[in-house]
Amino acid sequence: MTEKKATRKGSTPIYVWVTPDEKAAIEANARQTEHSTSAYLRSLGLGYAPKSIVDNQKVIKLAQINGDLGRLGGLLKLWLTNDARTAQFGDNVIRATLARIEDTQVQMVEVMKSIILPRSEL
Incomplete structure (x- = not known):
């Protein structure tokens, strides 16, 4: 005699x-x-707290990287306005800043690729 497995189909729903x-x-x-x-x-x-598939620490890291990009962008904007306060900075500093922005963007992409946790880590 085979035992029939209980299923939820036909069970009583709870309305919320x-x-x-x-x-x-x-x-x-x-x-x-x-x-x-x-x-x-x-x-x-039933008392189980499901875990998110998003790594919260990496989301925080993305927010920090985004802040870095914003600060670098603001600095670059200030240099491009020919503000007297930035007259002592040459093209080499601007190029270095652009390179840093590119590096930061690469870092941000790497964090974005790893933000979703594999099921095995949950």
């Missing part, structure tokens, strides 16, 4: 009333954890 904004937020959170909305809410209701 939410606003459209709450529904969108719940669905977004479920997508971040690569779960269906139903599986996400069931896991939370």
Whole structure:
């Protein structure tokens, strides 16, 4: 005699009333954890806290790199306006700054490539 595996199909649903904004937020959170909305809410209701597939430390690193790029861009803009305060800087300094911006962009791309965690690390 074979034992029939229990499934959720035909089980009793639980209805939760939410606003459209709450529904969108719940669905977004479920997508971040690569779960269906139903599986996400069931896991939370049973006390399991799903882990995000996004590495938060790398997101913070991206924000820092973005800040660096903003500062370098502001400095470059100041030099290009021929401001008297920047008269002592020559073309070599501007070229070095452009090279640093390019290096920072490469660093940012590398962090972006690694921001999504593989399932094996969750």
